[in-house]
Amino acid sequence: MTQDNDPIGEAIARLRERAQRQGAAETGSDEAGPRLAIDAERHRLRQLEALLFAAAEPLDIETLQARLPAEAEVEALLAALQADYAERGVRLVEVGGRWRFETAPDLASLLEEVKEEPRRLSDAGLETLAIIAYHQPVTRAEIEEIRGVAVSKGTIDLLFEIGWIRLRGRRRSPGRPVTYGTTDAFLDYFGLSAIGDLPGVADLKAAGLLDSRLPPGFEVPDPGLGLRGEGEDDALDLTGEDAPDFHVDFMEDEEGEDD
Structure with a gap:
C-alpha cells in the first residue's frame, strides 16, 4: 500500500496539521498538541470499532456520527478502520450506505454449518x-x-x-x-x-x-x-x-x- 493510498497515514497527517495549528495555543507546547490529538483519534477509532462490533445491523454514517464525539471525522475513521482490518479474518465493508463487519470471503468455508432439516410428518x-x-x-x-x-x-x-x-x-x-x-x-x-x-x-x-x-x-x-x-x-x-x-x-x- 503506497503512502498516497494509506488512509491511516492520511488521517494522521491531517491530525498533525490541525494539531500544529491549534496545539501550541491550547497546550503551550509544540509537542504535546499533536500527541494528544493522535491519542484522541485512536480513542475514537476504538469507539467506532466497538459500535460496529456491537451493532445488530449495519450502521450508517449519521448514526455513527450521533454516537461519536462531535469533532470526530466519521468517514476518515471508517477508512482508517477499514484499512486496518483489510488483512484480518474479519473486514469492514459498506453495504447499501451502511457499515458492518463480516467474515473475510476466503475464510467463509470455516464457518459453514451443515444442518439436516428434519422432515415433518403429516x-x-x-x-x-x-x-x-x-x-x-x-x-x-x-x-x-x-x-x-x-x-x-x-x-x-x-x-x-x-x-x-x-x-x-x-x-x-x-x-x-x-x-x-x-x-x-x-x-x-x-x-x-x-x-x-x-x-x-x-x-x-x-x-x-x-x-x-x-x-x-x-x-x-x-x-x-x-x-x-x-x-x-x-x-x-x-x-x-x-x-x-x-x-x-x-x-x-x-x-x-x-x-
Missing part, C-alpha cells in the same frame, strides 16, 4: 406410524382398515427413509402381504428402551391425548404382545390364544428378499 404419517408401533407386525391392508382410509405409498416411503419402520416378513395368507414393524432408530428417537414401553391408555389420558369419555370397548393394543425379544425378526410367539391373526408371521429366507 397427520397421516403420524397415524400410520402409531398403528405400526402398536399393532406390529401389521400389513398395509390392516393399517388402512384401522385408519379407514387408504395409505399412500409416499407415507410408507417417508417412514422408511427416516428409518423408523422396517419389513417384518410376509403374512401366511393369500397374496402373502408384507408386514411392517418399528426399528431401533424409532426407539432411540422416542426414548424407549423397548417397544413395550409405549404409553398405554392411562398414560395417554394423563397426557391429555385421549378423551376421558372413551367409547365402550375402546382399548389400546399391547405393542409387545406376541414378541419374545427385541430386534429378532423370527421372535414371534405363535402360541398365545389372544394374539391377533396378524401376529402369525413367518420369516423365510427367500431368494431376492431382504429383511
Whole structure:
C-alpha cells in the first residue's frame, strides 16, 4: 500500500496539521498538541470499532456520527478502520450506505454449518406410524382398515427413509402381504428402551391425548404382545390364544428378499 493510498497515514497527517495549528495555543507546547490529538483519534477509532462490533445491523454514517464525539471525522475513521482490518479474518465493508463487519470471503468455508432439516410428518404419517408401533407386525391392508382410509405409498416411503419402520416378513395368507414393524432408530428417537414401553391408555389420558369419555370397548393394543425379544425378526410367539391373526408371521429366507 503506497503512502498516497494509506488512509491511516492520511488521517494522521491531517491530525498533525490541525494539531500544529491549534496545539501550541491550547497546550503551550509544540509537542504535546499533536500527541494528544493522535491519542484522541485512536480513542475514537476504538469507539467506532466497538459500535460496529456491537451493532445488530449495519450502521450508517449519521448514526455513527450521533454516537461519536462531535469533532470526530466519521468517514476518515471508517477508512482508517477499514484499512486496518483489510488483512484480518474479519473486514469492514459498506453495504447499501451502511457499515458492518463480516467474515473475510476466503475464510467463509470455516464457518459453514451443515444442518439436516428434519422432515415433518403429516397427520397421516403420524397415524400410520402409531398403528405400526402398536399393532406390529401389521400389513398395509390392516393399517388402512384401522385408519379407514387408504395409505399412500409416499407415507410408507417417508417412514422408511427416516428409518423408523422396517419389513417384518410376509403374512401366511393369500397374496402373502408384507408386514411392517418399528426399528431401533424409532426407539432411540422416542426414548424407549423397548417397544413395550409405549404409553398405554392411562398414560395417554394423563397426557391429555385421549378423551376421558372413551367409547365402550375402546382399548389400546399391547405393542409387545406376541414378541419374545427385541430386534429378532423370527421372535414371534405363535402360541398365545389372544394374539391377533396378524401376529402369525413367518420369516423365510427367500431368494431376492431382504429383511
